[in-house]
Amino acid sequence: MAQTSDTTSYKDIKLTVLERIRSGQWQPDSLLPNEEALAVEFSCTRTTVNRALRELADEGYLERRRKAGTRVLSAPQRQARFTIPMVRDEVEALGGTYRYALVSAGSEPAPEWLNARLALNPNQSVMHVRCMHFNGNTPFQYEDRWIVTASVPQVEQADFSQIGPNEWLIQTVPFTNVELSFMASRADATLAGFLDMPVGDPVFTGERITWLQGQPVTFAKMFFAAGYRMTTEF
Amino acid sequence: MAQTSDTTSYKDIKLTVLERIRSGQWQPDSLLPNEEALAVEFSCTRTTVNRALRELADEGYLERRRKAGTRVLSAPQRQARFTIPMVRDEVEALGGTYRYALVSAGSEPAPEWLNARLALNPNQSVMHVRCMHFNGNTPFQYEDRWIVTASVPQVEQADFSQIGPNEWLIQTVPFTNVELSFMASRADATLAGFLDMPVGDPVFTGERITWLQGQPVTFAKMFFAAGYRMTTEF
DNA sequence: AACTTTATAAAGTCTACACAAAATGGAAAC
DNA sequence: GTTTCCATTTTGTGTAGACTTTATAAAGTT
Structure with a gap:
């Protein structure tokens, strides 16, 4: 049973995390639960949580440091991507x-x-x-x-x-x-x-x-x- | 043996792929070998190849479509990321x-x-x-x-x-x-x-x-x- | 010839587990 | 009191394997 339709996917996790930041449940600068805890909460593996958080960090919402954990960026460093067309x-x-x-x-x-x-x-x-x-x-x-x-x-x-x-x-x-x-x-x-x-x-x-x-x-x-x-x- | 120092990492693969595009070994619009083949070549798992190619696609170098495969973008859609600071x-x-x-x-x-x-x-x-x-x-x-x-x-x-x-x-x-x-x-x-x-x-x-x-x-x-x-x- | 269906290949994603690397906080040494 | 060092925690990355989704090409049908 690798992946059934009711599995929590990394996309779901991304949305949920964003929603929690948005709603104020996770305040700026606050620490998120660690990957293992989130994996339990979402009943998926740490790998899946990892991907979700990694992408959110890449998108500028979170900051992650080994041992220090994952925290909500106070001023989301939102990055505008301009495609430079020919x-x-x-x-x-x-x-x-x-x-x-x-x-x-x-x-x-x-x-x-x-x-x-x-x-x-x-x-x-x-x-x-x-x-x-x-x-x-x-x-x-x-x-x-x-x-x-x-x-x-x-x-x-x-x-x-x-x-x-x-x-x-x-x-x-x-x-x-x-x-x-x-x-x-x-x-x-x-x-x-x-x-x-x-x-x-x-x-x-x-x-x-x-x-x-x-x-x-x-x-x-x-x-x-x-x-x-x-x-x-x- | 999960990960020894001589393992090919997804970063190595990214560099190698870019190098092959750069050198002309993989021409624009041409199809790359599929993930499985690359995994064999780099002696790693498909997961690792997948991550490398996924990121390169995200960065605008490759285009990936299920069943169709992965191809080199003819005009790399290089994206400039402007951080929008306060x-x-x-x-x-x-x-x-x-x-x-x-x-x-x-x-x-x-x-x-x-x-x-x-x-x-x-x-x-x-x-x-x-x-x-x-x-x-x-x-x-x-x-x-x-x-x-x-x-x-x-x-x-x-x-x-x-x-x-x-x-x-x-x-x-x-x-x-x-x-x-x-x-x-x-x-x-x-x-x-x-x-x-x-x-x-x-x-x-x-x-x-x-x-x-x-x-x-x-x-x-x-x-x-x-x-x-x-x-x-x- | 043109359309529809179907098998299949390729990427997409998840599980489960393991080891690696970095950073931190506190213990030990000074 | 200060510095150095080390154990521990947390993320980072890899392996192995399986199921899912989607686009395509080939086969079948009109």
């Missing part, structure tokens, strides 16, 4: 037609600020790619990207006239580490031109740094057209 | 001293746009709270919030002069569902005053809607001072 998917999810256009691409010595930003050795060469992403004929995102040649030598042969640098990189360099930031910036003349908006208008902006095993791979700035919102539910 | 924690993490100041609080009939936004019935009363969050004496965030009285009747008695509405709500209403958006907006005169910045400057802005079991609880706009970045690593 621009193509994002546009298509809006029901639009994705279109890509290369603005410029070429090798150049890495500028000072990029050296600093990526901790590059001086005099390294980088591939500088600028491109546009459209939703139909409406500008969606302007992308300004630098790719470190030393980390991705193949970039010298890449043809960015048909495929965007992000899609190319995902195919070419299976990245390991990403640092992603979002901010609000101001449209200068160039940006205003590309995104078809007045100079000085606020622009939702993302910056992305990608590292491959400690080596900097690429730095990208992404400027979104007016009205863009990044949304998530949790 | 302002106090965020300021303190910066090494600053958090200070809170109430601007205004009072009941009023819900404005039209809020009715629409939260799907409220007409003529409902809401508590409108405006407040500032400081890092020392530097403005950090201006918050404009509406709390639905019908959903949280206690709000009529709440004293927002000492505690921020967000902290109050977290203590009072254990929320279930949040919709969070970020965008860039423009500082109008009011905002420019509160955040000590020039009128017209870009402002990183967040909007947060909270629902409790289908009932709208609160709508909040959060305006961040100049230079704010929301950052995550993954």
